[in-house]
Amino acid sequence: MRTSDFDYKSPVELLAKYPSQERDESKLMVIHRHNEKIEHKSFKDLHRYFEEGDIIILNNTKVFPAxxxxxxxxxxxxxxxxxxxxxxxxxxxxxxxxxxxxxxxxxxxxxxxxxxxxxxxxxxxxxxxxxxxxxxxxxxxxxxxxxxxxKTPLPKYLHRDPEESDKKRYQTVYAKHEGSVAAPTAGLHFSKHLLKILEIKGINLVEITLHLGLGSFLSVEVEDISKHKMDSEKCLISEKTCSIINNGIKNKRRICAVGTSSMRAIESSVSSKKNLNPFSGWTNKFIYPPYHFSIANSMITNFHMPKSTLMMMTAAFIGFDLTMKAYQIAIKEKYRLYSYGDAMLIL
The missing domain is CATH 2.40.10.240 (QueA-like)
Structure with a gap:
């Protein structure tokens, strides 16, 4: 595929310069891959799509003042x-x-x-x-x-200086290990209250660490996307996390990667038996269509910039045509875009 295939007109007024007032009150587009049904929900409705024993994978990296x-x-x-x-x-x-x-x-x-x-x-x-x-x-x-x-390393496209509130809001509530120069933005929608609801419901919240650099957000400068090279990012996946996820695969549970960073991390350490292996090192994994995913069967992500590697990964997971359809619907329904914007849940 070509980089230009992933272009779309992004209305300036839909660029989210600030986060929603409450983390879990952002919009959530729910996309069902098997029948292409699309629902419009609030992020706080997320727990309704998961049952006891399901698994949600969180990237616990912490942004430092870069x-x-x-x-x-x-x-x-x-x-x-x-x-x-x-x-x-x-x-x-x-x-x-x-x-x-x-x-x-x-x-x-x-x-x-x-x-x-x-x-x-x-x-x-x-x-x-x-x-x-x-x-x-x-x-x-x-x-x-x-x-x-x-200063908080807000994306340049926000065209504003970081404010005191960004120190907290450009950080997930479960951030632990400092090392990222950009937030894992899909995780910004989780509030402590929502995490508690998921926990009470019996959903396994497991953590990986992938420290985000700017490589994921820089423009793809080649037309043939197979020739694009990702920057390496440091990644850590524990044995405990692998055990829980592999047990979920065995029992055919819903396994959800929160963000493209979590997805890239787990896809960087897949065994020959399609299980997850512990990992500690660097990954420059670049996922684009066509691609067969081995671990997660659902994903939460934001609406990304045109021609970005993040949008390409989304298209690899959901399918190119459905991705472009979802983005056009998001624009029509006035979803907020990019890092501080709204989210989609892909099932």
Whole structure:
């Protein structure tokens, strides 16, 4: 398939610049794959589609304040640095995005305030916009300073600065392990109250960890989608999680991946017997049509940007035609789009 196949006109007024007032009050489009029936519900109705013994897979990654605002030494030009991943804790090197990238060269020093400085030591990367910074000071002090001065890494397309409320709302209520530069947005709809209802009903809530980088959200720059390369992301799946999920597969239970990140994680560690294996490492799994899914038989996801890898994975799970139909209905019914937008449940 071609990247252009996944294009659609996204009305500006449907871009959700802010989350819904309550997490579980966002809209929920329920899509039944077997008969293509579509229902319009509220996210708090989610529990009605699951029974005792079913399994919901949550990504418990936690977003860290990855945006640093600084100035270039000598010229004092404003520079924004977006931390992507730590490469080496001992020499304190990081992969970063710099904006505007054209103003920064190897050897440039950046000042972020509070005694935190950085030096650009490399810009030789596949995209040419990802740079490495070397931070001065101990690793422990570096992390403390990043948390003190860093900003919530809201997506650029929101065209607004992060606010105090974003520290809480651009984070799932079950976030535990810090390491993501973007939120697993399908999980943002879960409230503590809804999780308790699911738990009381006997639904197994299991957790995996996949730290999201920007790779999932960057534009696909090739027309032949099979030639697109995903950035690697760190992933952890425990033996306990595998045991519960594999037992669910054996008993033909409903197994729901919450978000494309959870789906990508579990599809990265499938055994020859189509069971889930424990995993600790990096994955650059790219899922696009056609694809046979081995673990989950349902998925919760948001309405994604045109031509994104997230939309491509959704089409692989639901079918291309039904995906495009669902998006057109979402626009007609004024569903809110993207990270802070509404959700779909695919059964």
């Amino acid at each position: 945006r640093l605002l600084g100035n270039k030494e000598k010229t004092d030009a404003n520079i924004e640095v977006f931390l992507l991943r730590e490469l080496d804790s001992q020499d304190r090197t990081w992969d970063v995005l710099v904006d505007p990238a054209r103003k920064v060269r190897v050897g440039n020093k950046l000042n972020f305030g509070y005694g935190l400085t950085g030096e650009v030591i490399d810009n030789t990367t596949s995209r040419g916009r990802i740079l490495q910074l070397h931070f001065h000071g101990t690793h422990e002090n570096l992390l403390k300073k990043i948390k003190k001065i860093g």
